[in-house]
Amino acid sequence: MCFKNLSEFGVSIFFYVLVVCLFPISLGSYFIQSKLILPCIFWVSIVLSILLTLDGLFKIDYENGFFDHYLLCDYPLFFLIFTRILTHWIIVVLPLVFITPLLGLGFNLDKMEVLILFLSLLCGTPGLCFLGGIGVSLVLTLPRGGVLLTFLVLPFYIPILIFGTSSVLLFNYGLSVSVAQLAVLLLITIFSMLLAPFVIAWAFRASILS
Amino acid sequence: MSYFTFLKNILTFEFFYKKFNKFTKLLLYVSLFFFCIGLFFCFFYTPLDYQQKSMFKIIYIHVPSAFLSIFIYLCMGFFSFLYIYFNVKIADLIAMESVRIGSMFTFLALMTGSIWAKPMWGTWWVWDARLTSELILLFLYLGYSGLRFAIKNTKVASKCCAILSLVGLVNLPVIHYSVQWWYTLHQGYTLRGFFDNTISGSMLYPLLLMVIFSLLFYIASVIFSVCSRILEIEKDKVWVYKEVFTFTKKINRKV
Numbered sequence: 001m002c003f004k005n006l007s008e009f010g011v012s013i014f015f016y017v018l019v020v021c022l023f024p025i026s027l028g029s030y031f032i033q034s035k036l037i038l039p040c041i042f043w044v045s046i047v048l049s050i051l052l053t054l055d056g057l058f059k060i061d062y063e064n065g066f067f068d069h070y071l072l073c074d075y076p077l078f079f080l081i082f083t084r085i086l087t088h089w090i091i092v093v094l095p096l097v098f099i100t101p102l103l104g105l106g107f108n109l110d111k112m113e114v115l116i117l118f119l120s121l122l123c124g125t126p127g128l129c130f131l132g133g134i135g136v137s138l139v140l141t142l143p144r145g146g147v148l149l150t151f152l153v154l155p156f157y158i159p160i161l162i163f164g165t166s167s168v169l170l171f172n173y174g175l176s177v178s179v180a181q182l183a184v185l186l187l188i189t190i191f192s193m194l195l196a197p198f199v200i201a202w203a204f205r206a207s208i209l210s
Numbered sequence: 211m212s213y214f215t216f217l218k219n220i221l222t223f224e225f226f227y228k229k230f231n232k233f234t235k236l237l238l239y240v241s242l243f244f245f246c247i248g249l250f251f252c253f254f255y256t257p258l259d260y261q262q263k264s265m266f267k268i269i270y271i272h273v274p275s276a277f278l279s280i281f282i283y284l285c286m287g288f289f290s291f292l293y294i295y296f297n298v299k300i301a302d303l304i305a306m307e308s309v310r311i312g313s314m315f316t317f318l319a320l321m322t323g324s325i326w327a328k329p330m331w332g333t334w335w336v337w338d339a340r341l342t343s344e345l346i347l348l349f350l351y352l353g354y355s356g357l358r359f360a361i362k363n364t365k366v367a368s369k370c371c372a373i374l375s376l377v378g379l380v381n382l383p384v385i386h387y388s389v390q391w392w393y394t395l396h397q398g399y400t401l402r403g404f405f406d407n408t409i410s411g412s413m414l415y416p417l418l419l420m421v422i423f424s425l426l427f428y429i430a431s432v433i434f435s436v437c438s439r440i441l442e443i444e445k446d447k448v449w450v451y452k453e454v455f456t457f458t459k460k461i462n463r464k465v
Contacts, residue, residue, distance in 0.1 A: 134377060138357060138370045138373065138374060139357070139360070141361065141363075141366065142360055142361060145360065148353075148356055148357065148360055151349070151352070151353055151356060152353045152356075152357065152374065154349065155346040155349045155350050155353070155378070155381070156377075158342065158346055159384075162342075199373060199376075199377055202294075202373055203369075203370060203373050206366060206369035206370055206373065207366050207369075207370065
């Protein structure tokens, strides 16, 4: 249900790996050695990949007719939306998160830094998916809402991005500092996981008027 | 039951137009009065700052526009909530018209902040918490206008934009408390309460006058925009014809 056909599964993975590889190619070997940029590269690439795949979240359901089934069946909309976005996260984003340690080791990061990066991505990406779901539900009925979706959703992605990268960048100051940033990241994610389905249900009921 | 019918009579477009349209000119002139007094005091009565000499006086535009950008977003959130929950149609119009002014004041705050920052901090922009969250606020305003422009069905557009503004309310505590939570470049609180201020009196009063000016200006322009939007929406109704007829009769009589 997440993809139109199986080949789209490779699109997100290839896009992520390619964008991550573009940065050291353009920066050159001198700047890549400084290691400060590396968590930022991974985080920005994951944000861009998630923005690409958000189209498959509810738009495909809207086109195939599943959307009307959501609204008509007696099951509470909160759980339907919650599980839909959760499965989207598991199928689409988790592969990207699991590829990251392999790429990170390829960039000569320490083992502990790779672990913190992996944990930050695990904590932060569900929040990204749920907040992206809010954006998708608002532009659902628009035929070409893709660019507007990016514009609407990016202000909400910025705090997650900031905390995600700072958890790795501040690792030099101690493990507890990184864990503090991870805790705030987890807070934002859980907050969005609990509240976003309500907002999305609201937006679904509003856009069905058309 | 009579309470609801009373409220329904109060909250129609016609009632709003007839009661509030008279205040537009008055509010505008009063706000301009405060503007002139505030600027007069600013230029002639406030002393020069110890370090910044006279450069700090851009505060008299920067602080009111920053305050107003947050206040307008609060108003927008409040009226969006009224629209979504209680289905008050005026509230949706007020929110829609506030966005234009709100985005302009946010942009003004960011621009005057940059102009002030260049001689003081040596850089046009820095990515500290308060500036970044103010930029996010600008994107939220622009996103609201973009969504309203993109969705063609007006009812669906109003509801979706109201939801967007409510979701964006999370940003406001971040802007307000950012100077308390993160100790970065932007300076801390200046106005801490009513009696506990660290700013001296002669600098404070023009600031308060400018803030009052900006509030009155916002209210005047929102009423003006909402009234013109009401006329546009209700253009098939009889009362609009009567209003336009009396208005043109007044103009012809003056000519």
